[in-house]
Amino acid sequence: MAGTHVLAIDQGTTSTRAILFDAAGQPVATAQRELRQFYPQAGWVEHDPEDIWRDAQVVCRGALERSGLDAAAIAAIGITNQRETAVLWDRATGAPVMNAIVWQDRRTAALCRDLKADGAEEMVRARTGLLIDPYFSATKLAWMLEHLPGARTRAERGELCFGTVDSWLLYRLTGGRVHATDASNASRTLLFNLQTQDWDGDLLDLFAIPQSLLPEVRDNAADFGIADASLLGRPIPVTGMAGDQQAATVGQACFEPGMIKSTYGTGCFALLNIGAEPVLSGHRLLTTLAYRFDGVPTFAIEGSIFVAGAAIQWLRDGLRIISDAPSSERLAADARGTGGVYMVPAFTGLGAPYWDPDARGALTGLTRDTGVAEVVRAALEAVAYQTRDLMEAMRADADCLSGGLTPHTLRVDGGMAENDWLMQFLADMLGVPVERPAVTETTALGAAFLAGLHAGLYSGRTALAEAWRLDRRFEPRLDERERAALYAGWQDAVRRVRTG
Numbered sequence: 421m422a423g424t425h426v427l428a429i430d431q432g433t434t435s436t437r438a439i440l441f442d443a444a445g446q447p448v449a450t451a452q453r454e455l456r457q458f459y460p461q462a463g464w465v466e467h468d469p470e471d472i473w474r475d476a477q478v479v480c481r482g483a484l485e486r487s488g489l490d491a492a493a494i495a496a497i498g499i500t501n502q503r504e505t506a507v508l509w510d511r512a513t514g515a516p517v518m519n520a521i522v523w524q525d526r527r528t529a530a531l532c533r534d535l536k537a538d539g540a541e542e543m544v545r546a547r548t549g550l551l552i553d554p555y556f557s558a559t560k561l562a563w564m565l566e567h568l569p570g571a572r573t574r575a576e577r578g579e580l581c582f583g584t585v586d587s588w589l590l591y592r593l594t595g596g597r598v599h600a601t602d603a604s605n606a607s608r609t610l611l612f613n614l615q616t617q618d619w620d621g622d623l624l625d626l627f628a629i630p631q632s633l634l635p636e637v638r639d640n641a642a643d644f645g646i647a648d649a650s651l652l653g654r655p656i657p658v659t660g661m662a663g664d665q666q667a668a669t670v671g672q673a674c675f676e677p678g679m680i681k682s683t684y685g686t687g688c689f690a691l692l693n694i695g696a697e698p699v700l701s702g703h704r705l706l707t708t709l710a711y712r713f714d715g716v717p718t719f720a721i722e723g724s725i726f727v728a729g730a731a732i733q734w735l736r737d738g739l740r741i742i743s744d745a746p747s748s749e750r751l752a753a754d755a756r757g758t759g760g761v762y763m764v765p766a767f768t769g770l771g772a773p774y775w776d777p778d779a780r781g782a783l784t785g786l787t788r789d790t791g792v793a794e795v796v797r798a799a800l801e802a803v804a805y806q807t808r809d810l811m812e813a814m815r816a817d818a819d820c821l822s823g824g825l826t827p828h829t830l831r832v833d834g835g836m837a838e839n840d841w842l843m844q845f846l847a848d849m850l851g852v853p854v855e856r857p858a859v860t861e862t863t864a865l866g867a868a869f870l871a872g873l874h875a876g877l878y879s880g881r882t883a884l885a886e887a888w889r890l891d892r893r894f895e896p897r898l899d900e901r902e903r904a905a906l907y908a909g910w911q912d913a914v915r916r917v918r919t920g
């Protein structure tokens with residue numbers, strides 16, 4: 421019997437999930453486990469790779485069991501994962517050499533400062549599209565080789581494997597037979613050259629990383645090997661893989677240059693598809709691989725907002741002026757007038773395009789009749805204004821592409837995308853339609869799309885775009901003058917909190 425379903429493993433920072441999708445892209449069963457976090461010192465964050473592997477197996481079995489299907493119904497497995505998190509393990513035994521160093525971990529801040537002081541950033545940026553920052557994997561791996569006794573010697577002898585979480589899971593799923601990654605995860609390491617689409621010898625030298633540690637880089641929809649029968653009772657091919665934000669881009673079927681996917685959770689991650697040319701950002705946004713099919717790369721500009729849903733959490737848990745996040749929608753709709761009250765949620769500084777880490781938040785434009793509704797509305801509006809800031813930066817970068825490019829559609833997901841009032845205001849503020857999909861589990865869906873593509877469940881990108889289904893489209897309806905006036909008010913509020 422040919423498989424009709426795809427199993428997506430979504431290994432995130434705080435939990436591991438498996439979702440079984442049918443060929444129409446509908447989720448039929450889900451299982452999830454919270455992931456243990458380790459904070460050995462201030463600024464350090466670790467995960468136990470064995471926890472990750474155990475949880476992945478448990479949720480795969482759980483999802484299959486809940487579906488009531490036989491394992492033979494699964495045509496393929498797709499993997500998506502928290503990006504940049506570094507794992508180092510023994511090639512012979514598969515045992516981790518230490519805990520995984522998580523993307524949030526800042527232990528390599530001093531090393532990054534030294535590399536920048538040595539003038540390395542320009543070369544790194546030109547080759548990888550990224551910045552020198554502890555966030556990315558290379559300095560985490562360098563730290564392991566430096567601090568674990570014998571690690572460098574063993575690495576040089578070819579006895580160790582490095583990988584991000586995708587590679588780690590694949591290695592275990594295939595019983596240690598395959599040490600590979602995909603181009604999107606590779607593009608987040610600081611070791612991958614966007615132009616050559618391969619590991620870069622100069623970058624390996626810069627970070628003192630032996631080449632033998634690295635996984636082989638494959639397309640996002642590719643043959644990644646066979647998951648052992650020990651997982652689900654039958655061998656199942658792994659045919660799709662992508663980092664979480666890139667998987668969401670695929671799950672949102674953002675296959676045309678000019679399409680943006682934006683995920684609104686605690687923070688917000690937006691990726692603009694810029695097509696075949698990896699143009700570097702003039703606003704310190706990142707250039708990254710969006711996806712690679714048949715060896716042909718498509719690139720994206722990525723921008724993030726530190727505080728999105730977190731501002732609503734603060735209203736709920738800090739100020740205690742709302743009882744739950746969804747109630748923000750009704751309050752915003754009830755607020756008086758079109759505002760004048762602005763919240764700049766620069767709780768941890770301002771990100772793109774301001775890059776002011778010392779800025780702090782503010783509420784401006786308060787009057788005697790400002791109430792809870794107006795403050796809540798200002799918090800929601802801030803999400804839209806920050807997206808507009810990102811989009812203006814993306815627009816300016818996209819202008820530098822040969823032929824130029826205009827961002828034209830925003831596809832949204834994440835917890836905040838449920839808020840209709842916010843989605844309408846977002847469309848109004850951006851002046852482009854905002855599309856919310858029927859399936860909001862876009863990260864897992866993207867992994868399923870990729871795996872299904874290579875397994876033959878979908879004939880190509882067009883078929884994936886057809887499998888993506890709209891829940892609701894929000895058209896911009898604010899007139900241009902009002903839109904400009906509201907945004908000017910935001911920019912004025914931002915000016916008040918900037919330190920530089």
Ligand code: ADP
Pocket residue numbers: 684685686687728729730731732733745746747748749834835836838839
């Ligand atoms: P994460 O994956 O970062 O944990 P989620 O995608 O689960 O985030 O979204 C949760 C965030 O979205 C929370 O910060 C919450 O305050 C916010 N949120 C959830 N529902 C709504 C809503 N209806 N309106 C506004 N904010 C919401």
